[in-house]
Every structure is written in structure tokens, then in C-alpha cells.
Amino acid sequence: xxxxxxxxxxxxxxxxxxxxxxxxxxxxxxxxxxxxxxxxxxxxxxxxxxxxxxxxxxxxxxxxxxxxxxxxxxxxxxxxxxxxxxxxxxxxxxxxxxxxxxxxxxxxxxxxxxxxxxxxxxxxxxxxxxxxxxxxxxxxxxxxxxxxxxxxxxxxxxxxxxxxxxxxxxxxxxxxxxxxxxxxxxxxxxxxxxxxxxxxxxxxxxxxxxxxxxxxxxxxxxxxxxxxxxxxxxxxxxxxxxxxxxxxxxxxxxxxxxxxxxxxxxxxxxxxxxxxxxxxxxxxxxxxxx
Numbered sequence: 001x002x003x004x005x006x007x008x009x010x011x012x013x014x015x016x017x018x019x020x021x022x023x024x025x026x027x028x029x030x031x032x033x034x035x036x037x038x039x040x041x042x043x044x045x046x047x048x049x050x051x052x053x054x055x056x057x058x059x060x061x062x063x064x065x066x067x068x069x070x071x072x073x074x075x076x077x078x079x080x081x082x083x084x085x086x087x088x089x090x091x092x093x094x095x096x097x098x099x100x101x102x103x104x105x106x107x108x109x110x111x112x113x114x115x116x117x118x119x120x121x122x123x124x125x126x127x128x129x130x131x132x133x134x135x136x137x138x139x140x141x142x143x144x145x146x147x148x149x150x151x152x153x154x155x156x157x158x159x160x161x162x163x164x165x166x167x168x169x170x171x172x173x174x175x176x177x178x179x180x181x182x183x184x185x186x187x188x189x190x191x192x193x194x195x196x197x198x199x200x201x202x203x204x205x206x207x208x209x210x211x212x213x214x215x216x217x218x219x220x221x222x223x224x225x226x227x228x229x230x231x232x233x234x235x236x237x238x239x240x241x242x243x244x245x246x247x248x249x250x251x252x253x254x255x256x257x258x259x260x261x262x263x264x265x266x267x268x269x270x271x272x273x274x275x276x277x278x279x280x281x282x283x284x285x286x287x288x289x290x
Contacts, residue, residue: 017216031201245271
């Protein structure tokens, strides 16, 4: 029961990231690159303070930081850039669809052999995502935004796979955030040259970025690293596909985003696949505990 509650908290935090990013970047309260930078700084500061308060140090100088910090940086940039043009629910569907593919592939490479039921569930979920992203005239999704979010999903999948061996989730996540700051600064310099009319950074945008960084990202990602060792790679991938439902509902309720039949149909098909795919895992868990 405790594991289920922790996973629910993590999924809500992930969905909140989508909403906070959309609330800040969509209306123009802040540009996406600045949002990503503030988010990373806030996450790094929050986790560093927690680690130091325990009398410990961040594991900064380890080779694993290359994968952890690199994938986190790519995720933060792609995530923010994509939400300039797409809604929270749709963005989350694309993001976690790419996460699923990445984590399934990585888990298979490492020797995990998911049951047939999970393969069928994954196929159904991916069919829903393919339906969502298929061009349909004026309703087609912006290609650049889709690519940016898909790359963010691949990066997050790699980040999640790397987190299964984390010994200290808070310290490991903190170190990843700290090392993401230098490449983010370089990317900012390259993508945000001096402009005549730059997007102004408002107090609202900064506040949303800080909340996203310190709470839903920093603490949320540390909690995710703490539950990952107790989940298989393919199960973790399928579970994350529940995030789009939360993000879609919140996007409609809080942001006034429009619900389309395409979104509903794709969401139902995706979540149906998740439910079916997790059935084998639930039965195995129940039988092993009896």
C-alpha cells in the first residue's frame, strides 16, 4: 500500500510539472529556456540544502553523473520548448509515450523479459499515442514541438533507467541537478542571443518555475528514484502513462484547454493499454504476497 501511495504522489508531481510549465510558458510569463534554468537552479538548491542538512555531501564526481545530468538537461530543455505550442495533456501523452519506448528498449537490453500481456498493453497504448500525433490538417500538432517533447521523453526514459541503481535518491538527484546547470547555461547562450524584443520574465513566471523546480521536480524526482528499484523497467514505463490523464484533467480544469474527441479517444486507448498491461504485474504481486 505504501508503494502505491508513493507512486501516486510521484505521478501527480509529474503531471503538475506539465501544468506549471504550461501556465508559465504558454501565456508568455517567461520564455522556456529561462524557465528551465530557474527550474534546475531551484531543484539543485532544494536538494543540496536537504543533503547538507543531513550532514552529507553530494556525489558530484562520479561517472554516473554524465548520464544522469546529461539526460536531465535534455529533458528540461525539450520539455520547456515543447510547451510553448502544445497543451498539457497532449504534451504529457507524447512525453510518456517516448518514455515507454525508451524504457522498454533499455529493460530488454538489460535482460528483463516482460510477459505477453504487458507487450499487448504497450502496443495498445502506443497505438493511442500514434493516433494522437497523426497529422490531420489544421488540427495537426506543431512538428517542432512534437520532436522536442519526444526527445525529452527519450531523455527522461534514460534518466529513469539510470535511477534504478541510486543508493541515495535525494543526493543522487541533487547531484544530477547541479551538473545540469553548466550545460543549461551554454544552451541558454546559444538559443537566446540578444533580441530587440525579448520575452519579459514576470514574477508569476519565476514563481511557477521555482515551484516546479524545488517541489514537483526536485522532491518529485528524488521520490521517483526511491521507488524505481522496487519496480521493473517496463512496469515503471507503463505506470508513467497514467500521467497524461491527470495532466489532461488538470489542463481542462485549470487552464481552460479544449477537450477534443481525438484527445479523448487517444487517451482512452492509451490508458486501456496501460490497465491491460499492468494486469499481469498486479496478479503476480498478489500471488507472491499470499
